[in-house]
Amino acid sequence: MTAPNADSMPAFDDVATEAAFDALSPAEMQRRGSLKWTMYPGDVIGAWVAEMDLGTAPSVTAVLQRAVTDGSYGYLPPQIGQAVREETARFQHEAFGWSVRAQDVSLLPDVLSALGAVIAHHTRPNSAVIVPTPAYMPFLSFPGMYGRQCVQVPALPSRDAGGAVSWKLDLDRIEAAMADGAGLLVLCNPWNPVGRVLSAEELDAVAVLSGRYRVPVFADEIHSSLIVDPGATHLPYASRPTADPDLTFTATAASKGWNMPGLKCAQLIASAEARRAWDTNPLSHHLANEASLLGARATVAALREGREWNACVNRYVRANARLVAQALSAIDGVEMTVPSATYLAWLDCSALPLPQGVGPAEFFRREPGVAMNDGATFGIGYESFCRLNLATGRRITELIGQRLADAVAHLHA
Numbered sequence: 322m323t324a325p326n327a328d329s330m331p332a333f334d335d336v337a338t339e340a341a342f343d344a345l346s347p348a349e350m351q352r353r354g355s356l357k358w359t360m361y362p363g364d365v366i367g368a369w370v371a372e373m374d375l376g377t378a379p380s381v382t383a384v385l386q387r388a389v390t391d392g393s394y395g396y397l398p399p400q401i402g403q404a405v406r407e408e409t410a411r412f413q414h415e416a417f418g419w420s421v422r423a424q425d426v427s428l429l430p431d432v433l434s435a436l437g438a439v440i441a442h443h444t445r446p447n448s449a450v451i452v453p454t455p456a457y458m459p460f461l462s463f464p465g466m467y468g469r470q471c472v473q474v475p476a477l478p479s480r481d482a483g484g485a486v487s488w489k490l491d492l493d494r495i496e497a498a499m500a501d502g503a504g505l506l507v508l509c510n511p512w513n514p515v516g517r518v519l520s521a522e523e524l525d526a527v528a529v530l531s532g533r534y535r536v537p538v539f540a541d542e543i544h545s546s547l548i549v550d551p552g553a554t555h556l557p558y559a560s561r562p563t564a565d566p567d568l569t570f571t572a573t574a575a576s577k578g579w580n581m582p583g584l585k586c587a588q589l590i591a592s593a594e595a596r597r598a599w600d601t602n603p604l605s606h607h608l609a610n611e612a613s614l615l616g617a618r619a620t621v622a623a624l625r626e627g628r629e630w631n632a633c634v635n636r637y638v639r640a641n642a643r644l645v646a647q648a649l650s651a652i653d654g655v656e657m658t659v660p661s662a663t664y665l666a667w668l669d670c671s672a673l674p675l676p677q678g679v680g681p682a683e684f685f686r687r688e689p690g691v692a693m694n695d696g697a698t699f700g701i702g703y704e705s706f707c708r709l710n711l712a713t714g715r716r717i718t719e720l721i722g723q724r725l726a727d728a729v730a731h732l733h734a
């Protein structure tokens with residue numbers, strides 16, 4: 322399949338794209354009516370759920386406009402599903418050096434449906450699910466939805482040479498949970514909400530444990546196209562020679578990097594025994610039928626022709642992160658983990674003199690009007706944290722930095 326409009330797409334203009342991002346205002350975002358901007362009415366900046374304010378790539382817009390013109394809202398033709406598989410394999414190879422065969426890629430409506438299927442059909446009955454925390458909230462609730470226990474393994478915070486905080490996997494506790502009979506490890510790489518890529522050493526150590534205890538790994542790599550620090554490298558877990566393909570399920574999507582989670586098209590990459598098990602289980606296999614035609618077309622357009630837009634977004638988000646970090650460095654009480662990947666910043670507010678019983682997310686939403694995610698929803702022990710979404714325009718980012726800093730100054734006054 323050739324991409325619609327492949328020949329007619331104008332050259333990508335990053336200056337005009339950034340200017341459009343810069344011009345975004347709260348009033349405009351409220352008018353557009355996203356979940357992020359409408360959940361909390363009034364003068365509240367939406368900076369919580371992981372969607373961007375930055376639209377999507379021109380190539381994606383073009384295929385969607387074409388579909389609207391054609392009234393093309395039907396079921397997914399096999400050749401478009403095949404194009405998704407081929408583009409996914411090509412992208413993994415070109416972006417991360419991981420050789421993936423198109424036949425090892427399956428379509429899905431979304432990443433969480435893959436997690437549900439892996440827990441339900443590809444782990445030992447009744448076995449627990451290991452989730453390193455802080456964790457994307459559904460990782461904590463999904464095991465229970467499938468009648469499984471969730472074993473939370475808190476990250477080990479450490480400091481790098483420059484004094485910045487970094488969050489590492491607690492491999493000893495992961496091993497202990499595996500030795501105790503756990504049936505799955507959920508590995509989020511890049512890691513939402515701490516915004517980092519896992520190192521080769523960590524991935525290899527996980528692979529050794531997975532092999533030793535025969536525990537499958539669900540590698541959620543949905544944020545892998547959001548590497549905002551040019552010095553960071555995303556390493557797909559399954560690309561490590563140490564990772565056993567029989568025990569590895571990778572889920573990914575263009576939905577975060579190109580901002581289209583509502584279009585419902587994600588991908589599962591599995592080979593060897595994991596692939597055979599997935600394909601022969603009718604409930605897993607059936608998920609491919611739930612991916613949407615628009616999402617599949619948009620995925621092909623994103624991966625094939627939308628990479629400059631995605632690179633522009635990554636640079637832009639990095640500058641936003643610097644801006645907020647600078648605003649917060651001027652005040653005491655909030656320590657920000659600046660993301661090297663994802664557009665999410667993890668804020669430690671444990672030194673803030675907050676009123677009794679009020680968490681930081683509630684305080685910042687009520688007082689200055691910045692709606693972030695409550696750290697308590699990311700696992701036990703993160704009640705004094707919150708997660709900030711940086712994927713917005715520069716003016717809005719400035720406003721966020723200013724509102725957070727002013728509110729903290731007020732608290733200290």
Ligand SMILES: Cc1ncc(COP(=O)(O)O)c(C=O)c1O
Pocket residue numbers: 371430431432433434457509513541543544574576582587
């Ligand atoms: C790590 C992670 N996995 C999965 C998802 C949800 O993906 P999907 O909508 O494809 O289920 C998100 C959304 O924010 C996420 O951050």
